[in-house]
Amino acid sequence: xxxxxxxxxxxxxxxxxxxxxxxxxxxxxxxxxxxxxxxxxxxxxxxxxxxxxxxxxxxxxxxxxxxxxxxxxxxxxxxxxxxxxxxxxxxxxxxxxxxxxxxxxxxxxxxxxxxxxxxxxxxxxxxxxxxxxxxxxxxxxxxxxxxxxxxxxxxxxxxx
Amino acid sequence: xxxxxxxxxxxxxxxxxxxxxxxxxxxxxxxxxxxxxxxxxxxxxxxxxxxxxxxxxxxxxxxxxxxxxxxxxxxxxxxxxxxxxxxxxxxxxxxxxxxxxxxxxxxxxxxxxxxxxxxxxxxxxxxxxxxxxxxxxxxxxxxxxxxxxxxxxxxxxxxxxxxxxxxxxxxxxxxxxxxxxxxxxxxxxxxxxxxxxxxxxxxxxxxxxxxxxxxxxxxxxxxxxxxxxxxxxxxxxxxxxxxxxxxxxxxxxxxxxxxxxxxxxxxxxxxxxxxxxxxxxxxxxxxxxxxxxxxxxxxxxxxxxxxxxxxxxxxxxxxxxxxxxxxxxxxxxxxxxxxxxxxxxxxxxxxxxxxxxxxxxxxxxxxxxxxxxxxxxxxxxxxxxxxxxxxxxxxxxxxxxxxxxxxxxxxxxxxxxxxxxxxxxxxxxxxxxxxxxxxxxxxxxxxxxxxxxxxxxxxxxxxxxxxxxxxxxxxxxxxxxxxxxxxxxxxxxxxxxxxxxxxxxxxxxxxxxxxxxxxxxxxxxxxxxxxxxxxxxxxxxxxxxxxxxxxxxxxxxxxxxxxxxxxxxxxxxxxxxxxxxxxxxxxxxxxxxxxxxxxxxxxxxxxxxxxxxxxxxxxxxxxxxxxxxxxxxxxxxxxxxxxxxxxxxxxxxxxxxxxxxxxxxxxxxxxxxxxxxxxxxxxxxxxxxxxxxxxxxxxxxxxxxxxxxxxxxxxxxxxxxxxxxxxxxxxxxxxxxxxxxxxxxxxxxxxxxxxxxxxxxxxxxxxxxxxxxxxxxxxxxxxxxxxxxxx
Numbered sequence: 001x002x003x004x005x006x007x008x009x010x011x012x013x014x015x016x017x018x019x020x021x022x023x024x025x026x027x028x029x030x031x032x033x034x035x036x037x038x039x040x041x042x043x044x045x046x047x048x049x050x051x052x053x054x055x056x057x058x059x060x061x062x063x064x065x066x067x068x069x070x071x072x073x074x075x076x077x078x079x080x081x082x083x084x085x086x087x088x089x090x091x092x093x094x095x096x097x098x099x100x101x102x103x104x105x106x107x108x109x110x111x112x113x114x115x116x117x118x119x120x121x122x123x124x125x126x127x128x129x130x131x132x133x134x135x136x137x138x139x140x141x142x143x144x145x146x147x148x149x150x151x152x153x154x155x156x157x158x159x160x
Numbered sequence: 161x162x163x164x165x166x167x168x169x170x171x172x173x174x175x176x177x178x179x180x181x182x183x184x185x186x187x188x189x190x191x192x193x194x195x196x197x198x199x200x201x202x203x204x205x206x207x208x209x210x211x212x213x214x215x216x217x218x219x220x221x222x223x224x225x226x227x228x229x230x231x232x233x234x235x236x237x238x239x240x241x242x243x244x245x246x247x248x249x250x251x252x253x254x255x256x257x258x259x260x261x262x263x264x265x266x267x268x269x270x271x272x273x274x275x276x277x278x279x280x281x282x283x284x285x286x287x288x289x290x291x292x293x294x295x296x297x298x299x300x301x302x303x304x305x306x307x308x309x310x311x312x313x314x315x316x317x318x319x320x321x322x323x324x325x326x327x328x329x330x331x332x333x334x335x336x337x338x339x340x341x342x343x344x345x346x347x348x349x350x351x352x353x354x355x356x357x358x359x360x361x362x363x364x365x366x367x368x369x370x371x372x373x374x375x376x377x378x379x380x381x382x383x384x385x386x387x388x389x390x391x392x393x394x395x396x397x398x399x400x401x402x403x404x405x406x407x408x409x410x411x412x413x414x415x416x417x418x419x420x421x422x423x424x425x426x427x428x429x430x431x432x433x434x435x436x437x438x439x440x441x442x443x444x445x446x447x448x449x450x451x452x453x454x455x456x457x458x459x460x461x462x463x464x465x466x467x468x469x470x471x472x473x474x475x476x477x478x479x480x481x482x483x484x485x486x487x488x489x490x491x492x493x494x495x496x497x498x499x500x501x502x503x504x505x506x507x508x509x510x511x512x513x514x515x516x517x518x519x520x521x522x523x524x525x526x527x528x529x530x531x532x533x534x535x536x537x538x539x540x541x542x543x544x545x546x547x548x549x550x551x552x553x554x555x556x557x558x559x560x561x562x563x564x565x566x567x568x569x570x571x572x573x574x575x576x577x578x579x580x581x582x583x584x585x586x587x588x589x590x591x592x593x594x595x596x597x598x599x600x601x602x603x604x605x606x607x608x609x610x611x612x613x614x615x616x617x618x619x620x621x622x623x624x625x626x627x628x629x630x631x632x633x634x635x636x637x638x639x640x641x642x643x644x645x646x647x648x649x650x651x652x653x654x655x656x657x658x659x660x661x662x663x664x665x666x667x668x669x670x671x672x673x674x675x676x677x678x679x680x681x682x683x684x685x686x687x688x689x690x691x692x693x694x695x696x697x698x699x700x701x702x703x704x705x706x707x708x709x710x711x712x713x714x715x716x717x718x719x720x721x722x723x724x725x726x727x728x729x730x731x732x733x734x735x736x737x738x739x740x741x742x743x744x745x746x747x748x749x750x751x752x753x754x755x756x757x758x759x760x761x762x763x764x765x766x767x768x769x770x771x772x773x774x775x776x777x778x779x780x781x782x783x784x785x786x787x788x789x790x791x792x793x794x795x796x797x798x799x800x801x802x803x804x805x806x807x808x809x810x811x812x813x814x815x816x817x818x819x820x821x822x823x824x825x826x827x828x829x830x831x832x833x834x835x836x837x838x839x840x841x842x843x844x845x846x847x848x849x850x851x852x853x854x855x856x857x858x859x860x861x862x863x864x865x866x867x868x869x870x871x872x873x874x875x876x877x878x879x880x881x882x883x884x885x886x887x888x889x890x891x892x893x894x895x896x897x898x899x900x901x902x903x904x905x906x907x908x909x910x911x912x913x914x915x916x917x918x919x920x921x922x923x924x925x926x927x928x929x930x931x932x933x934x935x936x937x938x939x940x941x942x943x944x945x946x947x948x949x950x951x
Contacts, residue, residue, distance in 0.1 A: 024951075031352065032341070094446075097422050099502070099516070101448035145341075146353070149300050152444050 004050060006078040007057040010126065011071050012043040025127060028146045034138060039130040044123065045091060046106065047078060051117040060119075064109045088134050088160040092148045093124040128159075136160055164208040164508045164564035169193075170201055186216035195577040199568075210509035210557060210565045217477035217513050218484060218572050221745055227711050227720075228252040228743055230578045234721050237586040251724045255704060258731035259738050266770075267701065267737055268403055274472065275319035275396070276739025277403055278701050280770060281658055285400055287323050288662075288768045289315040290393035290705050292744040297390040299444055301349065301357025306365040306447040307424075307517050308392040313369060314473035316396035317456060317520060320403040322463045322471055323396025325456070326630055326652045328366045328373040328623075330392055331666060331764055332358055333707075335385030337611065337949075344385065345751060351380070354388050356951070361447075362392065363622045368449035369456070372631050373623035374648040375662050378949075380611045383668070383760040386749035389707050391764050395662060397652045402463060405470035407486050409551040411523035413494060414468070415479065416536060416543040417455045418448060421502035424478070424515025451518040451541075458539035459520070467524065467532040474519035480512045482521040483547075484555060488573045491552035496559045498546045508559040523549060585718030590673060593805075593813040594797050594878050600851075600926065600933040603804060603884065605944050607848045608855055610803050614948035615644065632659060632774045633693055636860070638781035642946065643860015646692040646844050647767075651774045659774035663689025663767050667847070668760040669801040673815040675719045675761055679726025680818040683734055684888040686767035687827060688844040692891055694777035694834045695769035697827040702731065703766040704741035709758025710748045719761050727763070733820030736767075776835050780843035781860030782894055782918045787840055789865060789916035791850065792907060793826050793890030795874035797881045803847045804884040816888045822910065823889030829906050830891055838899040838906070845890040851883040851934070853892045854916075855924060855941045864919040864938055869928040873911035879928045894918060 013019050022040040029037055046065060048057050058075055066073050094100045106121040127147055129139070139157050148155040169180060177193035180186070188196075196215055200207050207215075217223060232248040248254065259270055268285050269277035275289035293308025309328055316325045335351035344350060349357075355378075366373040371394070424445040462468060474482045479499070483492055496511045506514070524532055529545065536543045555572075557565035607613055617636060625634045625648075633649035636642060647663030665685030671678035683702060691697055704727055711717045731738055748758040771777060799805055800813030833839050841861075845853040850872065854865050869882045876882065895903045895914075904912070919925075922938030 028352075097503070098444070099421060099423050099446040099448065101446060101450070104448065105450060145350070152300055152303070152446070 005052050006047065006049040007052060007054070008076055008078045009046040009048060009057060009061045009065060010043045010074045011061070011065050012041060013070055014072050017070055025146060029142055032141070032145055034142065036133055037129050037131040041128040043126040043128070045126045047122040048119060049078070050119040052119055056115070060110055060113070060115070063113055064106060086159065087128045087130060088139060089126055089128040089158050090139055090143045090147055091124055091126045091156045091158065092143070092153050093122060095152055095154055098152045134160070163562065164210050164559065166206050166208055167212055168206045169197055170206055172197065184212070186212065187220060188216055189579070191577060191579060192219055199571060208564050209507070210512050211567055213509045213513045214480045214484070214565060214567065215572065217480050222476050223481055225252065225743060226578060227581065227717070227745055230581050232581045232583050232717070232721060234583045234718065239587045239589055248721065251721065254724050254728045255738050255741060258728045261732055262735055262737045264737050266699065267739055269320065270737070270739045273319050274315040276701060276703060277319060278739060278768070280397065280660070283400060284397055284653065285403060286395060286397050286652070286660055286768065287316060287319045288393065288395045288703060288766065289319070289740055290329065290391055290703050290764065290766050291315065291742055292705060292707060293390045293392060294387060294707065294744055294747055296444060297358055298354070298388050301354045302361040303444055303446045305358040305361030305390050307445040308390050309362050309365045310447040310449065310452055310517055311475050312392045312394045313371065313452065314475065314520060316394045317459055318471050318473040319396065320398055321405055321468070322402065322459050323398035324460055325369070325371045325394050325396045326628060327375070327395040327648065327650055327662060328371050328393065329662060329664065329766065330362050330373060330376040331664060333379045333381065333384045333389035333762060335382055336380050339385060348386060351385065358388070358390055359619050359622060365447055365449045367624045369453050370627050372625050372627050374625040374631055374635055375664065377664060377666055378616050378619065379666065379668070381668065381760065386757050387747040387759045389747070389759065389762060391705055393766055395660065395768065407470045407490060407523040407549050409490050409549055410526065411469060411549045412526055412529055412545045413483060413492060413547040413549060414522045414524050414529070414532070414543055414545050415499060416458070416520050416522065416541055418451050418516050418518035419500045419502045419542065420506070420511055420514050420516045420519070422506065422510055422514060424517070425510055425513060445515055445517055447517045454539050454541050455518060455520060458536050458541045462532055462535045465531060467528045467535070468522040469525060470523035472521055474521060476515060478512065478514045478516070479521065484569070484572065486521060486523055487549055487555055488569045491550045491554050491569060492547060493550060494547035494555070494557045496557060496564070498544050500542055500544050508564045512557065512565070581717060582714045583717040583721045584714045585722050588673060590800060590814045591812050592797055593810060594799065594880055595808060595810065598880055600879070600883060601936055603807065604851045604855065604934055605936065605940065606807055607803055607852055608941060608944040609948040610807065610848070611949055613803055613848050613852055615946045616949060617642070617946065618949055618951045633777060633779060637779040638860020639862055640860065642942065643781040644856050646689040646780055647695070649693055649771065649774055649777050657774045659771040659777070661690045661693050661695040661769050661771055665689065665765045666762065667801070668762040669806065670815040671719070671723065671761050671763065673800050675723035676726035677815050677817055679723050679763055680730035681816055681888055682763050682765040683727070683730045683736065684818045684823055685844070685846055686765040687734060687736060688889070688891065690767045690769045691827045691830050692780065692842045692844040694771050694831070696771065696831050697824060698735065700736050700767050700769035701739040702736050704738055705764040706743040707747055707759060707762045708743070708745050709761065710756060711745045716758060723761060723763055730818060730820060734824050776837065778834050778839050778842050780841055780857055782857050782863040782865070783840040783861065785863055785918050785920040787894045787896050787918045788900060788914050789854070789867065789918060790893040790895055790903070790912060791872045791890065791915045792830065792893055792910070792912045793823065793845070793873070793887070794911040795850070795872055795876065795882055795885050795887045795890065797876045797878060798885050798887045799881060802849070802884060802886045804849070816886050818888040826889050826910055829910060833903055833906050838895065838903045839893055840896055841894040843892045845892055846886060849884040849886055850892065851926065855945065857892060857894070858922070858924060858938055859942050859945060862922055864921045864923040865916055866919055866925045866927065867916040869926060869933070871913055871915040873913045879933060883926060883933070
């Protein structure tokens with residue numbers, strides 16, 4: 001059996017662009033009565049795992065997942081988790097056995113690229129919060145009230 | 161390899177049978193569990209888990225419509241206090257009665273297929289279906305609403321031999337968006353979250369499918385805090401030869417589209433129960449519109465090449481329901497190990513009842529399978545032949561050669577164990593109530609900002625209205641594209657001006673006063689909407705969608721019975737046939753303290769009409785200063801259930817009572833006047849009354865209006881009723897002075913009077929005698945109406 005690797009791809013809007021989705025989340029947070037958060041950055045995150053290496057994942061990300069005009073991307077080994085440290089953030093992923101249509105389309109796209117090795121993809125969202133002072137219970141409230149439906153999704157709080 | 165389990169229920173007592181139903185999420189009553197026990201006692205064996213699941217799914221309220229098919233002892237107490245009891249053979253028979261009595265030749269297929277089908281022209285038919293997806297949307301608004309629209313699109317793909325979807329409609333009911341979070345029970349999403357998720361779900365699925373979403377409504381009421389309502393509709397067009405489907409023994413059973421996983425397991429039985437807190441993940445479905453779009457494209461090609469002889473969608477109940485329905489008059493043998501799976505480890509019963517999305521089931525002659533395969537492969541659609549129809553009248557299901565289900569189809573579908581229900585209704589004493597000393601201008605401005613009345617542009621603009629390039633009259637009209645349209649008009653065939661017009665009527669607040677008149681008012685409103693755009697009332701068909709609360713409560717059922725009777729009587733009165741319908745019952749929530757919160761009984765009537773020439777339609781925005789404003793239809797003191805009373809917190813009053821004899825004549829004449837080019841603009845008069853209707857006509861145009869209240873045709877002279885009453889059958893019409901004589905000649909003998917004039921200043925003046933009741937700038941009207949609902 002070939003070596004199985006596990007990578008994380010993070011795709012976000014270049015900071016020069018207005019992040020409407022992040023702004024919408026910020027608006028919802030303020031509706032909840034939570035103050036003090038200045039900015040919310042939203043990223044699409046993809047877990048790419050299977051018979052892949054770093055350069056193949058980068059190729060997949062560039063060819064399928066990235067709009068080079070509007071987006072910037074980062075790739076790291078999933079276990080290194082280098083992408084998760086800078087700011088307090090919440091990652092939201094589908095629970096196992098819940099249909100993930102974007103991931104299925106990505107896997108189909110990988111095959112269409114002519115890549116025949118066995119690769120799996122899961123999709124999620126990462127929300128980074130720029131705030132002077134934010135604690136874990138507040139992030140939990142934001143996660144459960146706005147970001148994740150815990151019936152079908154699970155969330156991970158990091159950077160705090 | 162997973163195997164079927166045998167459930168040893170033949171020795172069970174009542175308590176254990178009920179426990180089995182509850183723990184297995186089967187939602188079956190003791191009566192039904194005993195019928196199952198009796199069947200297997202006679203068969204001399206115990207059922208497998210798959211058989212039990214199939215029976216539960218087939219007999220679920222969602223799939224079998226037990227309440228609508230059962231006999232009902234209905235006791236009604238009149239307002240004088242006398243009680244009478246009648247036996248109703250079934251609610252469904254009441255609905256059918258109207259259609260059967262009216263015998264419209266252009267009704268091609270009613271109540272038997274996945275959608276109602278009417279004639280469009282010599283060669284084509286149009287079909288229309290509206291579904292609800294309430295429980296799933298309450299739990300996961302984005303996925304629930306998306307799969308709601310995805311499901312009803314598949315109904316259209318499965319009507320006859322398949323129609324091409326050309327229009328989506330959506331109607332939502334939410335709790336008030338300003339509800340404090342702390343007022344909600346734990347586990348209940350805030351209305352704003354539900355609102356955003358549902359809209360996004362419908363938007364993303366409809367837009368990605370390339371189908372315009374161009375008609376609908378959004379209501380807000382505290383009654384929907386715990387149970388939201390999500391109605392999704394789709395209209396399709398098909399050649400006439402494709403209306404009939406027939407399954408023949410020997411046909412292959414071919415499943416196409418999405419793979420099967422655990423998603424949506426127990427959806428049908430779950431939809432038949434109340435909303436509780438501890439819900440398993442598996443009942444939630446997530447849609448994939450790209451897969452469904454590929455299915456659509458492949459099917460349209462395969463249909464035109466006549467490569468299959470019958471088709472249905474995999475909706476509630478999954479393969480169990482789809483294959484069962486197709487096989488019920490013949491029989492079938494199915495091999496579950498041939499079903500394409502998303503992942504390994506599914507139990508046979510899970511494969512059988514899974515509600516994974518984007519799947520269709522086809523009956524295919526063996527010699528045509530290769531041709532079908534070529535088309536499916538060219539469109540990148542997954543498929544599998546999973547068995548064959550036969551003439552055994554039984555369904556036999558295998559999993560790796562082991563038999564896991566063997567049921568008699570006649571017993572399964574022609575179930576005779578329907579319960580006999582009791583219903584009770586006591587008519588409310590409705591009292592005339594007309595408030596006095598009101599600030600008319602203040603009331604009007606506040607009504608325009610009422611979320612039920614206010615512009616839904618922030619939602620509607622998220623939908624693609626124009627994809628496919630058929631849409632003639634869009635949801636927002638006028639020179640600045642801000643004014644509301646009463647209905648949507650489409651020309652579904654390129655190169656032809658023949659059109660369809662689609663509108664709807666819904667008002668649960670009338671139902672709180674009298675569900676019978678609510679039904680009449682909804683029918684009147686849906687008809688008015690299509691007529692206001694140029695639709696022909698005598699070529700209009702309607703659909704019913706009942707969403708009700710706890711129907712095993714005789715009081716709640718009594719309201720439903722009265723509403724259904726209203727549907728029958730007013731459909732006959734307006735000479736408009738029902739062609740399709742659906743009920744979603746048990747929309748209630750059990751609180752921690754055991755108390756039950758039911759939704760207000762809600763009826764949606766959707767209307768579809770055919771227009772000979774789309775160029776002879778009108779919009780609702782004023783066209784030119786100097787034109788005269790006519791009010792057509794009579795106004796009475798009917799403020800009960802109105803938005804004005806909601807604003808003033810008045811619960812009493814009489815709700816509008818429709819008069820089909822006069823109102824239908826008005827509608828027929830209105831159709832004639834529009835067809836003859838005598839009408840510059842026309843708007844139906846509904847929530848908020850004449851004041852709101854005229855304000856809305858201004859918004860899209862930039863022109864103002866002067867209205868003389870005492871000139872309005874009415875049975876009352878009270879200003880408050882004249883401006884805000886919601887009497888039915890009324891239109892506000894703009895007429896060029898040059899056409900006045902002919903316009904008035906057409907409406908001779910009917911309530912129709914000139915009551916004002918379009919003015920160049922963008923302001924509304926409402927005058928009664930020598931008093932100016934309202935004098936408000938158009939900018940304020942626009943700002944209030946447009947700014948009330950934010951994303």
